Amino acid sequence: MLSARTARRIALCTTGAATLAALTLGGLVVLDRTFPPPLPEKLVVSAEVVDRDGQLLRAYATPSGHWRLGVGLDDVDPALVKMLVAYEDKRFWEHEGVDLLALGRAAWQFASNGRIVSGGSTLSMQLARLIEPRAERSFSSKLRQLVRAVQIERRLSKQQILERYLTLAPYGGNLEGVRAAALAYFGKEPKRLTVSEAALLVALPQLPERRRPDRNPNNAQVARDRVLGRMVTAGLLGEAEAARAALEDVGTTRLALPAMAPHAADLALRNAPGIVRHQLTLRKSVQAGLEAVAREAGQRLGPRISVALVMADAMTGEILGEVGSADYLDATRSGWIDMTRTVRSPGSTLKPFIYGLAFEQGLVAQETLIEDRPADFAGYRPKNFDMSYQGDVSVRQALQLSLNVPAIRLLDAVGPQRLTARFRQAGVTPSLPPGEVPGLAIGLGGVGVSLRDLVQLYTGLANGGRAKVLRDGTETSAPAPLANGTILEQQAAWQVADILAGVRAPEGAAKRSIAYKTGTSYGYRDAWSIGYDGRYVLGVWAGRADAGAVPGLSGYVSAAPILFEGFARSGLPAMPLPQAPTGALRLARADLPVTLERFSSAGQLPTVVAAAVTEPAPQIVFPPDGARVELGAASGSTSPLVLKLQGGRAPFRWLANGKPLDAIERRREATWQPDGAGYSTLTVIDAAGRAASVRVFVE
Structure with missing residues (x-):
């Protein structure tokens, strides 16, 4: 039995130990709060622009020049995560930041062999090294990693630790993070990887420069095979599966990260610079097809000539593909200029709306005869593109042949002001010189519009007469819906579509059931072609960004083939043109009433x-x-x-x-x-x- 004196000593020691432990713990808590690990709430990652389905269109390097794309565990193949944990830190889900068993094993191997055989670093310790990189390898730096790892575990969940590691881990050169590595080495997101690809991505961060597959493919293959062997030992792979994966070649090329839709992507960043992820209405497959068409067309048309395309859903106004130039990086073509938004003369592309108003007002039918002869409209004397005249032609022929004099006769009858008023109802305000009012010349391109404006107007023709406001996701706010988007009544819109669907396709063009119109501006500066089916509208512009003349440039010869090729390579399904609405007829000439047999305006x-x-x-x-x-x-x-x-x-x-x-x-x-x-x-x-x-x- 203890004496009273001994009991007091034991009680005193116990109290002192408890006090010392409490002070030590309190000191550690104070130190932890005073010197927290540098864990920003949000990592600095590359800005990215994605399409309507979340597919990457374009990425931008971080201010430090690294490709570092944000990633969540849902964005990574689960097999890669399992491989990573099994290879780097098999007790990751159990320890509190430091694996004492792994450290003891590493110390014993070092003492026994006189060199480092295996490391004892956990993924939490490796994350600590990534957020506070140190050049030297010393006991103090390792101790600091141990402390930081414990601090990190107290602040982040295991899933968050993995996500930060997969975002910051080096993969060679200026690649950081598993997404950038997967895109650069395999050309795909890390969502679905082969066993071989996942194993390589697990191996790279340990020695990223020595194991870079584009520079050291042999080292990369050896490291990958080592990971595959460890996975067999860990029971994650069967020997046969690992052997098949080892037979795959290690790619030796580093691919460029996606750089599509540069003009739209740049605009999205300018309009919202603080946002990391920008989602556009574009569809990646459509964008890729249109960019290839524009690039090849620019090369075919010759130096200094650029090409722009806009494809939109006429039912919603959403832009599915937009190409601002033939080559964004080509200075000779001024590729940085977005020609989809540049105001130019539209040539004859506005003529369908003139005819539509004439149909709407009952002035003509498709088979009504109209004169194509020299005419004088109060001093304005329009001439045809080829300087010849056809005499008496039907209204249908006049629009299909894009004859100038008949179009001006009809515009004189319906009124230029009414035409521009309909444009404004469709959300487009044509550009006129200051102080000028709309005149007859607007029917032949004497007004300024952009390619996006034209596509918006033509959504009305494809959508039963009601236009839709175009949007691509770069807008700072949602576009206001049109108060009255009617550009033509439904019956008139069908009459126009029925005529334009009969225009002969360019020689060699892929067959496609579309209604389309071409145009050439004065002086051969702009070539246009714009067409639509029952759902989609595609507009094409070709010319020089500096508005220089290009002899021989024309809508039918230069732009129309691009239109048909763009439809074909967009990958979108062909949608039939709408059926004739109630009250819309195409009468034969013999069935026309006497007042519609021949057009003659009061002024003519x-x-x-x-x-x-x-x-x-x-x-x-x-x-x-x-x-x-x-x-x-x-x-x-x-x-x-x-x-x-x-x-x-x-x-x-x-x-x-x-x-x-x-x-x-x-x-x-x-x-x-x-x-x-x-x-x-x-x-x-x-x-x-x-x-x-x-x-x-x-x-």
């Missing part, structure tokens, strides 16, 4: 006829423009609507949504039987060719 009538026209122009007095008419459409049985007009010269031809009514009326009153509820356009044309239209809503 022969003098003898003009002098004989004494009546005022026709005017529809009922229903008034914009009226809502209750005819029982909701019940499915509409009543006929009485139509009344004033003025004009009999006989009169009435049209509803571009479709002629059955009879030609000499009276100023007619009836119309609507075929359903909704908006309709009513047009009357008198014997002098003058027209009036109203738009009503039938209920």
Whole structure:
């Protein structure tokens, strides 16, 4: 039995030991908080731009010049993670940062062999060395790693430690992190690797320069095979599987990291410089195809000539592919200039909208004859591209042949202001010289638009007359939806598509059912081609970025082949053009009413006829423009609507949504039987060719 004195001594020693332990622990906590490891909340990683599906389009080096892409465990093949843990730190999931058994084994091997046989560093210790690199290898630096490893384990989860290691580990040269290494050495993300590839990526960080496969393939192969052997020992691989993996060659080429969509990627970074990951609406496969088409076309067209393309989904306005130049790095072509956004003369590419308005107003049908002869419009004398004239042609032929005089005749009738107003409804404001108002010259390219503007306008033709605002993900805010995106009524848009679908494809072009139009600006400065199917719109521009003339450059010869090739190599499925909507017909010439047999605007009538026209122009007095008419459409049985007009010269031809009514009326009153509820356009044309239209809503 202990004496009282002995008991007091034991109690005193116990208290002292407990106090010392508490002070030591408290001191360690204070030191831990005073000297924390440098663990930023977010690592400095490369900015990256990805497509709509998250695939990497373009990466940017860090300020230090390294390729270091952010990575999560979900982005890495699980087999690689298992190999890494088994090879580097098999008790990783159990220890608290330091593996005492591994350290003891390493010390014993060093004492027995006089050299380092195996290391005792854990993955946490290796992460400590990565975040605080030290050139010397000393006892103090190793001790510091031990302390840092414990600190790291107290602050990060095991998954976070692995993610940081896989982000910072060196892989040779300026490659850091497993994603950059997988892309550079194998050309793919580390999500699905072969056994051989995973083993090589496990082996590289220990001696990244000595084992670089692009410089030291033999060393890389030996290191990979060593990892495969260890995996057999650890039970992660069978001997046969490891043997098959060892037969794979180690690649000897370092690939460039993806560098697609440079103009869009640069803009995304400029608009949001603080964001690391930028997602665009582009589709990588489409972008790759269009970039290849632009690059090859630029080489084919000759030096200093660039090419730009924009492909969009007409239903949503999302851009699926955009190429700003033939070669971003080619200074002779000014490749850094984004020609999809540069304002240029559109040539004849606006003509379809002129014809569409004429169809909409009931001025012409596809087989209406129109004159292609020299004409004078108050001093403006348009000429055809080839300086020749065709005489009398159908409206269909005039648009397909892109004849200038017929287009200006129709524009004079529908009005340039109305045309530009429709452009504004579609979200595009053409560029005019300061103080100038729209004139007839805009029909032949006397206005400024960009390739993106044109594609946005043509989404209206592909989408039943309603345009969509283009977006690619570089915008700083979501584009506001169009208040009224109608550029043409549905029936008129179909008439235009039906004509453009009949334009002959360029010689040698892949067959594709598209409606398309070409254009050439004045002086052979710009060649355009823009086409669409039932879903997608593709626009092409070719020319010099400095607006220099290129003799022989034209839309049909230079740009149209690029259009068809772009559709073919986009990889997108061919979508059929829409069927004719209700009320849209293509009448034979023999079936046309007399007022639609030949187009003649009031300003172009022969003098003898003009002098004989004494009546005022026709005017529809009922229903008034914009009226809502209750005819029982909701019940499915509409009543006929009485139509009344004033003025004009009999006989009169009435049209509803571009479709002629059955009879030609000499009276100023007619009836119309609507075929359903909704908006309709009513047009009357008198014997002098003058027209009036109203738009009503039938209920």
